[in-house]
Amino acid sequence: MKRLGCDCVYLDISHKDPEFVTSHFPNIYNRCIELGIDITRSPIPIVPAAHYTCGGIVSDKNGLTDIPNLYAIGESSFTGLHGANRMASNSLLECMVFATAAAQHIQQQKGTSNADALIPPWDETQVTNSDEDVIISHNWEELRRFMWDYVGIVRTDKRLQRARRRVQLLQQEVTEYYSNYRISSDLLELRNLILVADLIIQSAIRRKESRGLHYTLDYPELLVDASDTILVPPSFG
Amino acid sequence: MNTQTHYHNVLIIGSGAAGMTLALNLGPEYKVAMLCKDEPNEGSTYYAQGGVAAVLDEYDSMDSHIQDTLIAGAGLCHPDVVRYTVEQSPAMINWLVELGVNFDTETQADGSREFHLTKEGGHSHRRVIHAADATGREIALTLAARLSTHNNVAIYQKYVAVDLITQDKVGQAGNSCLGAYALNLATGQVELFRADFVVLATGGASKVYLYTSNPDTASGDGIAMAWRAGCRVGNLEFNQFHPTCLYHPDTKSFLISEALRGEGAKLILPDGTPFMKKFDDR
Numbered sequence: 001m002k003r004l005g006c007d008c009v010y011l012d013i014s015h016k017d018p019e020f021v022t023s024h025f026p027n028i029y030n031r032c033i034e035l036g037i038d039i040t041r042s043p044i045p046i047v048p049a050a051h052y053t054c055g056g057i058v059s060d061k062n063g064l065t066d067i068p069n070l071y072a073i074g075e076s077s078f079t080g081l082h083g084a085n086r087m088a089s090n091s092l093l094e095c096m097v098f099a100t101a102a103a104q105h106i107q108q109q110k111g112t113s114n115a116d117a118l119i120p121p122w123d124e125t126q127v128t129n130s131d132e133d134v135i136i137s138h139n140w141e142e143l144r145r146f147m148w149d150y151v152g153i154v155r156t157d158k159r160l161q162r163a164r165r166r167v168q169l170l171q172q173e174v175t176e177y178y179s180n181y182r183i184s185s186d187l188l189e190l191r192n193l194i195l196v197a198d199l200i201i202q203s204a205i206r207r208k209e210s211r212g213l214h215y216t217l218d219y220p221e222l223l224v225d226a227s228d229t230i231l232v233p234p235s236f237g
Numbered sequence: 238m239n240t241q242t243h244y245h246n247v248l249i250i251g252s253g254a255a256g257m258t259l260a261l262n263l264g265p266e267y268k269v270a271m272l273c274k275d276e277p278n279e280g281s282t283y284y285a286q287g288g289v290a291a292v293l294d295e296y297d298s299m300d301s302h303i304q305d306t307l308i309a310g311a312g313l314c315h316p317d318v319v320r321y322t323v324e325q326s327p328a329m330i331n332w333l334v335e336l337g338v339n340f341d342t343e344t345q346a347d348g349s350r351e352f353h354l355t356k357e358g359g360h361s362h363r364r365v366i367h368a369a370d371a372t373g374r375e376i377a378l379t380l381a382a383r384l385s386t387h388n389n390v391a392i393y394q395k396y397v398a399v400d401l402i403t404q405d406k407v408g409q410a411g412n413s414c415l416g417a418y419a420l421n422l423a424t425g426q427v428e429l430f431r432a433d434f435v436v437l438a439t440g441g442a443s444k445v446y447l448y449t450s451n452p453d454t455a456s457g458d459g460i461a462m463a464w465r466a467g468c469r470v471g472n473l474e475f476n477q478f479h480p481t482c483l484y485h486p487d488t489k490s491f492l493i494s495e496a497l498r499g500e501g502a503k504l505i506l507p508d509g510t511p512f513m514k515k516f517d518d519r
Contacts, residue, residue, distance in 0.1 A: 006507055008484040011493060013502035024500065027286065027371040028493055035485050043505060044493055049448040049482035051492070053441030053455075055472030057463040061321055066468045067403060069434050070414035074255030075281065075441040076459035078471035080318040083310020086477055088357035088495065089290040089365045090306060090322075092282070092376065095255035095438075096289070096329040097322045102436060103262030106247060112433045114244075117415045119407055121240035122427035148447035153478050185274070185397050185422055189444075189456040195464060196442040196457035196473070203474035212311035213475040226312035228471050235405075235467040237412075 010043035048153065052091065054082040054213065055203065058230065063102030066236065069112060071105075073098040080228075084212020130181035139170050140190050147197055151204060155216040160205050167198045203229045241421075241428040245270040245391070248416060248432035250398045250459060253280035254373075256438035257380040260390050261336075269390040270430060272419055274397050278377050279454050281440050285373025286494040287357060288340075288365040289333075291326035294354055297362040299323055309359045313472065330366055338379045340366045358495055370494050395422040398458060401435060401466040412467060437463060443476070450482045450492040480504075 013021055018040035022029050025039075032039050057072035059065050059079055065072050074095040081094050146166050150159035174191050181187070207214050209223040245268045249256045252273040260269050273279070292302050302323045307314050334340065341353040354363035368375035384390055399418040404411040416431040442457025443449040464470055481498070483491040498504075503511050 008507075009512070010505045010507070011481050011497060011502050012505050013497055013500070015503075016501060020500075025370045025494070025497065027369065028497070031488075031491060032483070035483075035487060037485075044481075045484040046481045046493055047448055047484040048478045048480050049450045049492075050443035050446035050476055051450045051479035051482075052477035053443060053457070053460075053473070054475035054477060056441070056460055056470060057437065058469040058471050061318065063436070065437075065463060067401075067463075067466055068411070068413040070401065070403075070437070070463070070466070070468070071434065072437040072459060072463060072468075073259065074251070074253060074438050076251070076437050076439045076457075076463075078473075079322075080315025081306070081322050082472075082475070083307070083312065083314035084472070084475050085309050085311055087290070087306050087309035087359045089287045089360075092254055092285060092289045092373070093291065093326055093329060094322060095253065095282070096258050096332070097325045099255045099258035099438070100262055100325075100329070100332075103259045106434050107264060107267075109434070114413075114415045114431055114433050117431060118409070119402055119415055119429060119431060121242075121429065122418055124427070144445060144447040147445045152446070182425075183399065183420060183427070185420065188397050188399060188420065189458070192458045192461035193442065193445050193456050195461040197445045199460070199464065199470055200442070200445065200473045200476065203470075203472065207474050212313065213477055222312075228313060229474060230469055230471045231464075231473070232469050233464050233467055235465075236469060237467070 008045045008047050011046050012043035013039060014041050014043065052086050054084070054086050061101060062105035063098045064105065071102045073102050084214065124182060127180060127182050130177070135173065135177060136186050136190055139173060139194070140186070143167070143170060143194060143197055151197075151201055153215065155204055155214070157205070157216070157218045160201055164201050164205065167194060167201060170194050171198060199231055202231060241426065242431060243270060243428065244431045246432065247434045247436065248272070248430050249436045249438055250417065251280065251438035251440060252277040252392070253282035253438060253440060254376055254380065256436065257384055259436055259438065260384055261380065261387065263389070265387070265389050267389055270393060270432070271390060272393045272396040272398055272430070274454050275395065277381060277392060277394065279452050281451050281455060282373045283377040284452055284492065286370045286492055287496065288355065288367030288372040289330065290360065290364050291330045291366055292323065292364065293327060293330065293352060293366060294363055297364055301361055302326070302364060305359055305361050333376065333379070336379055336383050338368070338376055340368055355496060355499070357499060370496065393419070396420065396428075397422065398462060399427060401462050403466050406466070414466070446476070448482065450479045
């Protein structure tokens with residue numbers, strides 16, 4: 001698409017028996033009909049789109065993370081199941097297996113109670129209401145656009161470095177905004193997205209090979225030894 | 238203003254298949270809170286079209302499912318974790334069926350009904366149990382209906398988790414998790430959720446990209462909160478892009494399942510010429 005400069009390509013199943021199509025794909029058929037596309041008669045306009053995050057929070061077979069009493073399960077976790085590319089329909093299985101294991105593990109930890117733990121209340125005496133909400137919508141669009149262009153399906157060192165510089169700038173702005181203004185749902189999501197984007201870029205920069213879903217023009221070959229990319233936070237341990 | 242405070246034994250952040258399965262597996266003596274940012278069914282589970290991979294066919298085997306997963310993972314799967322996960326697949330399907338999930342069946346030559354299994358990319362057998370092309374919705378609705386009968390689980394809708402609370406963050410020795418702060422969207426106030434155990438079931442982060450097949454909730458909240466709290470993260474450079482997402486000005490985030498190509502749909506250019514043959518003969 002980048003090469004041809006077209007907005008989309010098409011997926012065509014109109015050569016199949018309409019009855020087969022509507023009975024096997026009723027959900028897709030109905031949704032497309034609502035938009036004026038009859039998939040039994042005409043092709044479907046499509047683009048590629050980000051679909052699944054294979055990596056995530058390091059967690060063990062019980063879903064336990066590096067932090068005691070904290071579990072991560074499902075797509076947010078990194079269990080080692082998916083490797084460099086998830087196989088279709090293994091992700092719901094992973095949700096079920098690790099959720100079941102985590103529930104069992106929690107129920108084995110008798111005697112853990114934080115009922116009386118001293119936790120300070122949320123302090124918002126230092127913040128005011130924002131009059132600059134445009135920064136959120138602007139940074140939101142900027143982030144998702146450069147991630148698509150520079151950290152998408154085909155990567156290079158230059159594109160990743162360019163993305164890294166931009167994400168650091170956004171991070172400064174949002175951190176400052178976060179500490180000065182009352183929080184909103186959009187601000188919280190943007191703050192998280194920028195951080196995860198930074199972690200994705202850092203991970204991609206470290207991988208000096210093309211493997212699975214990570215493809216870079218600068219290192220098209222596969223290294224002999226396969227190893228995970230593990231990032232360690234400043235507050236680890 | 239005082240911070241409103243809650244206490245539960247288990248705080249689950251996220252209400253997809255993972256979070257609901259965990260809640261359903263906790264005994265009635267556990268007081269559970271489940272936070273969801275939006276309506277409970279606005280996660281990726283609800284939109285999953287494909288199905289659940291499981292070894293159910295008599296000609297299939299655990300070893301084959303394991304081998305296919307390892308090949309797809311291109312040398313980075315942890316083989317012990319793959320085996321551990323795959324070996325539990327029949328038990329997980331049984332559990333879902335017992336809860337009332339209606340997977341598609343078909344009539345066999347001898348007149349009996351058996352589950353219809355589809356074959357998806359990378360699988361060398363028919364192995365994917367499904368409910369038409371809306372498996373996630375069937376699973377999500379069934380789990381949610383069952384969960385509504387569990388009086389020990391309180392669902393907090395329109396609560397956005399802000400950050401995890403750990404011992405060292407509040408000046409205590411150790412780094413155990415003590416709960417989380419969450420923004421109540423109805424009041425605009427941050428509330429304190431104290432808990433013995435906290436579970437992140439917040440889904441992925443595909444929304445970092447301009448085009449995504451995921452619902453709006455996939456903003457990597459759990460990954461970001463865990464990192465800030467001191468957790469390591471792994472293999473985040475591996476982001477899967479779905480080749481076929483509907484492109485239409487009036488809609489976003491609608492996936493066209495790969496099963497269409499599995500059943501013979503062809504990729505074509507705007508002028509009608511097929512193009513995948515140029516890249517791959519499969």
